[in-house]
Amino acid sequence: MADITVLADGSVTSPQGFIAGATYAGIRAYAPGKVDLGMLFSEQATTSAGTYSKNKILSPSVTVTKESVASGKSRGVIVNSGCANCAVGEQGYIDAQEMASLAAGVLGANPQELAVSSTGIIGVELPMGLIRNTVGNIETTHGGGHDFARSILTTDTVSKEIAVSFPAGGATVTLGGCAKGSGMIHPNMATMLAYLTTDAQIDTAFLQESLSEAVDTSFNMIDIDGDTSTNDTVLLLANGASGVTIAKGTPEGESFAAALLEACIHLAREMVKDGEGATKLIEVTVEGAENLDDARLAARSVASSILVKTAIHGNDPNWGRIMMALGKSGAEMVEKNIALYINDICIMEGGLPIPVFRESLIASMQGTEVRILAHLHLGSSTAVAWGCNMSEEFVTFNSAYTT
Amino acid sequence: MADITVLADGSVTSPQGFIAGATYAGIRAYAPGKVDLGMLFSEQATTSAGTYSKNKILSPSVTVTKESVASGKSRGVIVNSGCANCAVGEQGYIDAQEMASLAAGVLGANPQELAVSSTGIIGVELPMGLIRNTVGNIETTHGGGHDFARSILTTDTVSKEIAVSFPAGGATVTLGGCAKGSGMIHPNMATMLAYLTTDAQIDTAFLQESLSEAVDTSFNMIDIDGDTSTNDTVLLLANGASGVTIAKGTPEGESFAAALLEACIHLAREMVKDGEGATKLIEVTVEGAENLDDARLAARSVASSILVKTAIHGNDPNWGRIMMALGKSGAEMVEKNIALYINDICIMEGGLPIPVFRESLIASMQGTEVRILAHLHLGSSTAVAWGCNMSEEFVTFNSAYTT
Numbered sequence: 001m002a003d004i005t006v007l008a009d010g011s012v013t014s015p016q017g018f019i020a021g022a023t024y025a026g027i028r029a030y031a032p033g034k035v036d037l038g039m040l041f042s043e044q045a046t047t048s049a050g051t052y053s054k055n056k057i058l059s060p061s062v063t064v065t066k067e068s069v070a071s072g073k074s075r076g077v078i079v080n081s082g083c084a085n086c087a088v089g090e091q092g093y094i095d096a097q098e099m100a101s102l103a104a105g106v107l108g109a110n111p112q113e114l115a116v117s118s119t120g121i122i123g124v125e126l127p128m129g130l131i132r133n134t135v136g137n138i139e140t141t142h143g144g145g146h147d148f149a150r151s152i153l154t155t156d157t158v159s160k161e162i163a164v165s166f167p168a169g170g171a172t173v174t175l176g177g178c179a180k181g182s183g184m185i186h187p188n189m190a191t192m193l194a195y196l197t198t199d200a201q202i203d204t205a206f207l208q209e210s211l212s213e214a215v216d217t218s219f220n221m222i223d224i225d226g227d228t229s230t231n232d233t234v235l236l237l238a239n240g241a242s243g244v245t246i247a248k249g250t251p252e253g254e255s256f257a258a259a260l261l262e263a264c265i266h267l268a269r270e271m272v273k274d275g276e277g278a279t280k281l282i283e284v285t286v287e288g289a290e291n292l293d294d295a296r297l298a299a300r301s302v303a304s305s306i307l308v309k310t311a312i313h314g315n316d317p318n319w320g321r322i323m324m325a326l327g328k329s330g331a332e333m334v335e336k337n338i339a340l341y342i343n344d345i346c347i348m349e350g351g352l353p354i355p356v357f358r359e360s361l362i363a364s365m366q367g368t369e370v371r372i373l374a375h376l377h378l379g380s381s382t383a384v385a386w387g388c389n390m391s392e393e394f395v396t397f398n399s400a401y402t403t
Numbered sequence: 404m405a406d407i408t409v410l411a412d413g414s415v416t417s418p419q420g421f422i423a424g425a426t427y428a429g430i431r432a433y434a435p436g437k438v439d440l441g442m443l444f445s446e447q448a449t450t451s452a453g454t455y456s457k458n459k460i461l462s463p464s465v466t467v468t469k470e471s472v473a474s475g476k477s478r479g480v481i482v483n484s485g486c487a488n489c490a491v492g493e494q495g496y497i498d499a500q501e502m503a504s505l506a507a508g509v510l511g512a513n514p515q516e517l518a519v520s521s522t523g524i525i526g527v528e529l530p531m532g533l534i535r536n537t538v539g540n541i542e543t544t545h546g547g548g549h550d551f552a553r554s555i556l557t558t559d560t561v562s563k564e565i566a567v568s569f570p571a572g573g574a575t576v577t578l579g580g581c582a583k584g585s586g587m588i589h590p591n592m593a594t595m596l597a598y599l600t601t602d603a604q605i606d607t608a609f610l611q612e613s614l615s616e617a618v619d620t621s622f623n624m625i626d627i628d629g630d631t632s633t634n635d636t637v638l639l640l641a642n643g644a645s646g647v648t649i650a651k652g653t654p655e656g657e658s659f660a661a662a663l664l665e666a667c668i669h670l671a672r673e674m675v676k677d678g679e680g681a682t683k684l685i686e687v688t689v690e691g692a693e694n695l696d697d698a699r700l701a702a703r704s705v706a707s708s709i710l711v712k713t714a715i716h717g718n719d720p721n722w723g724r725i726m727m728a729l730g731k732s733g734a735e736m737v738e739k740n741i742a743l744y745i746n747d748i749c750i751m752e753g754g755l756p757i758p759v760f761r762e763s764l765i766a767s768m769q770g771t772e773v774r775i776l777a778h779l780h781l782g783s784s785t786a787v788a789w790g791c792n793m794s795e796e797f798v799t800f801n802s803a804y805t806t
Contacts, residue, residue: 054731055727055730055731056729056730056731056732056733056734056735056736056738057726057727057729057730057736057738058730084723086723086726087723087726087738087751087754087756088755088756089739089753089754089755089756090739121721121723122723122724122726122727123722123723123726123751123756124756230726230727230730306709306801307801310797310798310801310802311801311802313798313802314801314802314803316802316803318524319526320487320489320490320524320525320526321525323460323489323490323525323526323633324458324460324525324633326459326460327458327459327460327461327633328457328458328459329459330459331459332459333459333460335459335460335490336492348490348526350492351490351492352491352492353490353491353492353526353527390798391798392795392798392799394713394798395713395716395793395794395795395797395798396795398709398710398713398714398717399713399714399716399717399719400717400719
């Protein structure tokens with residue numbers, strides 16, 4: 001497997017042949033420099049893959065994206081923040097289709113080539129007049145990735161972006177990505193918006209398989225508040241502009257999967273670190289599970305537990321709550337086998353609590369990352385999940401989101 | 404079905420033949436009048452039924468209770484608050500057995516007749532010396548129900564008690580109950596401690612069936628923080644002291660089931676109202692679901708959603724979050740069928756949002772109860788779930804539970 005390099009200042013337009021841009025349409029409250037309408041497009045035809053929210057109340061923007069990807073013609077996306085275009089009846093689908101048409105008009109493309117994403121308040125219609133008036137202001141350029149990344153932010157405080165490259169076929173393949181999401185985030189599917197681009201040429205089946213696997217190990221293993229959005233989408237576009245073709249079952253295929261996973265994990269961790277009101281990343285590793293599903297269940301249960309999140313917020317080594325969250329996960333476990341560590345300090349071994357020096361444990365929890373390791377000593381499967389502390393600010397913030 | 408009367412000042416000793424009492428053992432920090440060790444016992448032999456935590460990390464106190472109920476000899480319980488007797492290895496089982504023996508000694512009973520419950524911090528051993536020294540101080544009397552109810556409280560701010568009576572077989576049958584629980588509460592089983600007593604004579608099979616059904620509609624439909632304790636137990640004892648025998652499939656049997664359900668729902672609602680940091684009860688009704696499981700899934704999903712709980716904390720009518728929580732529940736639903744109401748104000752009809760007068764909606768949310776009704780218009784099943792608002796105080800409180 002080839003070496004993967006993280007590029008400085010990477011974005012979705014780091015791979016060759018991708019253009020992007022954004023403008024302020026007025027959907028969100030104005031602030032200097034704010035953008036809320038963006039486009040990403042490939043100059044070449046692409047293959048595409050996607051994963052979507054499994055919420056039964058689904059935004060029609062997601063429906064239009066699914067149709068674009070399923071048609072095999074998808075090569076870009078138009079996004080808006082501020083309004084989720086969800087739970088508004090049939091008008092939502094009409095508006096999402098019009099957004100694709102408006103973007104296609106500006107880009108000289110076919111509407112079917114455009115995916116659509118919306119994120120923000122549920123239950124209000126898209127202000128289409130504003131979008132019609134301003135979509136023509138978007139300048140799509142090879143350097144526009146950062147603007148695009150900013151156009152999808154809602155309660156996020158920072159952009160989440162990355163680009164990586166690896167040698168393949170005597171050339172260099174680049175993969176870029178950006179994501180948003182700091183609320184309504186729970187690991188039950190692709191729970192946020194993320195866009196990934198690559199200049200390799202990759203067939204649709206391998207592209208979808210690689211994306212689904214990477215999403216299961218990254219975006220589906222994070223939790224901020226246990227809730228699952230109606231609009232979540234991960235979209236991956238491959239345009240072949242590097243001249244490199246990558247196939248399944250080759251060393252290049254493995255490099256691509258590894259690069260994709262690295263980018264997805266980076267973006268997923270950035271999302272959790274930027275969780276509403278969060279100041280600490282919680283990384284939960286479960287080893288020795290009977291199988292991968294159990295390892296994931298157990299790790300996600302700990303990373304999602306409100307009582308674990310609040311304890312870690314207070315630097316409180318209340319590890320009984322970690323045991324509670326492991327036990328409620330549904331994963332197979334035998335209490336007398338379990339070993340538990342917080343920040344490399346052993347708390348429990350063989351199911352028995354160790355007389356821990358509590359001061360050093362509390363001291364270790366002051367940082368911005370808290371690592372929890374549970375070894376179930378039942379099998380050989382491992383999984384990692386990420387959560388964040390829950391703070392008073394989280395509650396204050398979410399008590400007045402629409403008012 | 405007979406009329407059910409709620410008794411003034413009811414407790415677990417309201418039914419004939421039950422005695423109870425409590426003392427301060429020193430397991431919890433001292434305060435005037437505080438008690439942390441209690442006993443409840445029937446002067447007659449009883450039939451018994453129980454439901455228990457499904458957490459795989461289970462307190463050995465629960466194990467001893469299961470064994471007592473399974474033996475058919477259970478006729479009382481010894482309880483302690485402050486320490487959960489959980490995740491402490493084999494010593495936990497030894498200690499729980501000794502608690503049963505100590506109680507049996509004081510009561511002149513067989514250890515097998517005693518169930519054991521512990522609630523409090525996980526991961527520390529029971530201070531058995533304190534329990535041995537003080538168990539003899541417990542005076543069990545026919546008026547001791549209130550003291551017993553106080554002995555199980557941890558972060559609860561008030562006792563939860565009830566007694567109801569109904570005529571049967573020419574006499575009066577009484578049913579009493581008490582419960583504790585204001586944290587680690589999520590509807591996935593009997594998630595707290597509750598004790599129910601009745602002076603009817605009822606066979607074990609009907610007793611267990613009635614209890615399981617009542618628990619599914621009451622304690623299993625509440626949520627405070629999404630977490631599931633390791634120690635939860637609901638215990639129902641029937642001693643026949645009223646001289647009335649109640650059998651399945653009779654009008655008296657229906658009266659008993661109705662009285663039991665009323666008591667369980669009362670205690671469940673009291674628990675949620677006393678949720679850590681909570682000031683509002685949220686009642687979520689789902690009507691028109693395809694089946695009962697779906698109705699319960701959907702109602703519980705809304706009552707458990709952190710983003711719904713925080714919005715209601717701020718009197719924020721952010722109803723899109725209710726739609727999100729319905730949609731993520733896994734219950735069958737068709738968006739265009741859904742009608743949604745908050746405090747009788749229609750928000751959505753036929754899947755379309757109604758231009759609501761927002762001021763009146765906000766005004767209606769200022770009270771201590773917020774009612775949400777979702778009609779799925781798919782089938783004829785209904786369920787009700789209860790949650791509470793999530794406040795900044797909840798986070799503050801849970802950030803420093805052991806420190």
